[in-house]
Amino acid sequence: MTFDLFDALPPDPDDPPRSEVLAPGAMVLRGFAREAGAELLAAVSEVSAGSPFRHLITPGGLRMSVAMTNCGERGWVSDRTGYRYDAVDPETERPWPAMPQLFRTLAEDAAAAAGYAGFAPDACLINRYLPGTRLSLHQDRDELDLRAPIVSVSLGLPAVFLWGGLRRADRPTRVRLAHGDVVVWGGPSRLVFHGIAPLAEGDHALTGRERINLTFRKTR
Numbered sequence: 001m002t003f004d005l006f007d008a009l010p011p012d013p014d015d016p017p018r019s020e021v022l023a024p025g026a027m028v029l030r031g032f033a034r035e036a037g038a039e040l041l042a043a044v045s046e047v048s049a050g051s052p053f054r055h056l057i058t059p060g061g062l063r064m065s066v067a068m069t070n071c072g073e074r075g076w077v078s079d080r081t082g083y084r085y086d087a088v089d090p091e092t093e094r095p096w097p098a099m100p101q102l103f104r105t106l107a108e109d110a111a112a113a114a115g116y117a118g119f120a121p122d123a124c125l126i127n128r129y130l131p132g133t134r135l136s137l138h139q140d141r142d143e144l145d146l147r148a149p150i151v152s153v154s155l156g157l158p159a160v161f162l163w164g165g166l167r168r169a170d171r172p173t174r175v176r177l178a179h180g181d182v183v184v185w186g187g188p189s190r191l192v193f194h195g196i197a198p199l200a201e202g203d204h205a206l207t208g209r210e211r212i213n214l215t216f217r218k219t220r
């Protein structure tokens with residue numbers, strides 16, 4: 001007779017479930033990028049050596065507290081005229097740095113793990129947070145093809161992700177995202193309002209006082 005001992009074990013607090021469903025079409029893959037973390041951060045440094053982090057201005061004239069850059073065929077930018085994806089970095093007036101192969105592979109693998117096989121991102125927005133930085137509730141709706149999901153990778157300091165609903169007024173739930181966690185969302189969740197609560201003070205072994213977030217998109 002055989003039986004599987006592991007079926008009988010209680011949940012281990014040091015080894016929590018690998019994935020959680022946030023809502024239909026949306027999943028958190030816990031620790032999915034943790035192993036690649038240091039390499040991903042090294043690649044972020046290379047990208048930002050070519051296209052530096054900067055604080056964009058919203059169409060309303062406010063300076064965003066998140067610093068941003070991009071890599072890939074197109075990058076997300078904001079200025080007084082609105083939001084758009086642009087093949088050229090307005091700051092350097094050159095194309096954005098190429099998307100590192102490691103980024104592309106990770107994004108494709110995470111999408112597939114969440115049920116979105118064949119994801120082919122053409123843009124990666126890179127957000128940098130310091131303690132106190134926040135990102136107010138918004139929808140990601142500047143992409144032409146809303147059938148493709150978004151893959152979001154958290155690195156460095158943990159953050160509280162605000163996960164709302166399809167209406168701006170829907171009260172968000174709070175989801176802690178730690179170094180290496182990956183959120184994938186699409187389908188019925190694609191236009192959910194979301195944001196990041198003000199980042200708490202902290203010191204991460206790989207990033208110090210920073211949180212870095214990568215969001216991979218198919219913009220057209």
Ligand code: MD6
Nearest residue numbers: 127135140150152196213215
């Ligand atoms: C962040 N993320 O985690 C901000 N948007 O720093 C986003 O705004 C976001 O994580 C669309 C899809 C996934 C995301």
Ligand code: FE
Nearest residue numbers: 138139140194
């Ligand atoms: Fe977003």
